[in-house]
Amino acid sequence: MIVTHDLEVRVGARTLLTAPGDQLRVQPGDRIGLVGRNGAGKTTTMRILAGETEPYGGSVDRAGEIGYLPQDSREGNIDQSARDRVLSARGLDRIRTSMERQQEIMETTEDERKRDSAISKYSRLEERYHALGGYEAAAECAQICDNLGLPARILDQPLKTLSGGQRRRVELAQILFAATAGSGKSATTLLLDEPTNHLDADSIGWLRSFLARHEGGLIMISHDVELLDAVCNKVWYLDAVRGEADVYNMGFAKYKDARATDEARRRRERANAEKKASALRTQAAKLGAKATKARAAKQMAARADRMMGELDEVRVADKVAHISFPEPAPCGKTPLMATGLTKMYGSLEVFAGVDLAVDRGSRVVVLGFNGAGKTTLLKLLAGVERTDGEGGVVGGHGLKIGYFAQEHDTIDPDKTVWENTVAACPDVYQQELRTLLGAFMFSGEKLEQPAGTLSGGEKTRLALAALVSSRANVLLLDEPTNNLDPVSREQVLDALRTYTGAVVLVTHDPGAVRALEPERVIVLPDGTEDLWSDDYMELVELA
Known part of the structure; x- marks a missing residue:
């Protein structure tokens, strides 16, 4: 509670x-x-x-x-391992690890005393593990993970080999x-x-x-x-608007109707009060002209002020971030070329030999199951990570990359909103940056707020603001609509529809794919390239 x-x-x-x-x-x-x-x-x-x-x-x-x-x-x-991370919720990971250590000693040592000691310790650990429901819990853990899209092959991998999305599902x-x-x-x-x-x-x-x-x-x-x-x-x-919380003891659908009713009531009450207050102030102004009526005039004016002050604030139109992607800088026919991209985590191969040519103004969607390497591919294209193979990424004439990271890796949580923006856009005049940030609903004291204290939606808006000023001609967008409220999401979708540069998009959002109107699709981990068709749409939400 x-x-x-x-x-x-x-x-x-x-x-x-x-x-x-x-x-x-x-x-x-x-x-x-x-x-x-x-x-x-x-x-x-x-x-x-x-x-x-x-x-x-x-x-x-x-x-x-x-x-x-x-x-x-x-x-x-x-x-x-991912499995041990989940089991740690009940303290079972430490017992399981200790059991595995004793079992290894039992199987490898030639010293009888060490073997006997390991057998004794293993028995005590197994008894405790069983008492805590360890074997049943292990099966339960696997079932929950499978339902969240984490199959058995993933559970035995170290967390460091998993994608950001897989790690979050483990949590x-x-x-x-x-x-x-x-x-x-x-x-x-x-x-x-x-x-x-x-x-x-x-x-x-x-x-x-x-x-x-x-x-x-x-x-x-x-x-x-x-x-x-x-x-x-x-x-x-x-x-x-009011800095308050309204509590509705009802489901979400009924809440939406109740909130609309509340807002309508507030508007009626304010309209009536404004009418009465206006009449009082008009009368007070007339009385105030007469010295003998000055006191009564002040009382009327004060009453009008109290009447307005006791009302709830009426919602004005919510501020909306004006999101539009940049006018792309001039570039050659193929500003970005990637050949033979390969990524390994230890002995685990994520993908290998992926080729991709991003032509001027082209629109590409990257699909694949969770963990297939979609985010990793964008990091390689952005130069954030290096390929493990002999291939690489070659920038063409005039290439300017704008990279949006789904985990907001491009934002320094210890720097303020303003400091992050200046660092991302060092060649832009400060007044131009202030105007830009204002369009993304960052102004006044908000500019001095540490980026680490922003909400997920605010971090998304901050990262998008940096893209707008970049004049990028190739956008690498990794889940750009995550954490956004419906109004802000529609702004991003409108920006995708109107942007004339090249886009490589990773998303679970079917609306983002429709807004992009992709020409091609890359399916990982095989790296298969194909012309886009609506047959791929059913894979978007499953990806």
Whole structure:
């Protein structure tokens, strides 16, 4: 259970949220959708509820187990196998590792005393492992992982060999494994920030069923409307205009109707109050002209001010980031050429011998199952990583690459919004940068905010802002619509439709593929190149 007391959330001098009393409360059976525009404070509030950071004011009481999935992966030992990472949720990984060590001694040593000692230790460890339900848990772990698109061959690989999407699914699997004894029943409070990022359609469907039957508490940030509608029985709406949270004790579909009704009520109340206040001020102005009526005039004017001050703020049109990709710089016929690209992690081959010619203005989609190397391919093309084979990447005449990393690797979390932008665009005049950032909804105190404290959607907007000023003629886009609210997502899709440079796109978003209108497709890990057809569309969500 989680209960807040007079919670106040700030970033710098900006107040994101005030929640008086114990307004925000999570109890077993509550499945809460935490919603609001990008930058309203959802991720910051979730961190506070999870105990990752302290609130500016008030306090948070927590009872029972909490499973927190942040937007950014935070796995520890990257040499650990994926299976052990998930099993670590119940402390079974250490016992399993110790058992394997003793078994190795038993099979290799010629010293009888060492063998007898290893047998004794193995027996004690196995007894403890069995008492904790280790063998059943191992099967349960494998089942959860498989449902999240992590097959057995992945589980034995070290985390460092996995893609960013696979690592995030391992983190989600660990949290869900900790929260259930196999039946889905649990007292654990789950705090999930965009849990469907990097999941395919089948995995999202399984997660939807899992969360709908979860008996502990749940708070979830998601832009997946279908997921919110299927799972949530309560909604917390963070209003960026008023800096307050509205609590709706209903499902997501009914919440949308109730919120529309609330906004309509506020508009009516304000219109009526403005009419009355205007009449009072007009009368006060008339009375104020007479010295004998000055006191009465002041009282009328004060009453009008109180009347307006007691009203809730009325929502004005939400600010929208004006996203448009740059006018590409001139370049040759084939600005980017890649031949024989190969990537290995130890003895594991991700892909080999991939060839790709990116012609001026061409539009390419990269498809493949999770872990096939889509993100890795973009990193090789961007020069972030090097190929392990004899091939390589050759830039043609006038090449200017703009790279958008799905894990926001291009953003320094310790630098401010302004410092990150200046570093990414050193040749652009500062006033031009300020105008650009303003169009992406970064201005005033927001410019001095550390980038590491931004929400996922805000980081996406910051990274896109750097692309806009780059005049890139080849865009390498890795999941550019992740973490965006619906309005911002549509802005990105419109930008894709109108951009005239070349694009190499990795995405799970069918809308992004339709907006791009691709000409070609590269299917990994084989590196097969083909002309685009709608037959490939069904692979997008499964990729």
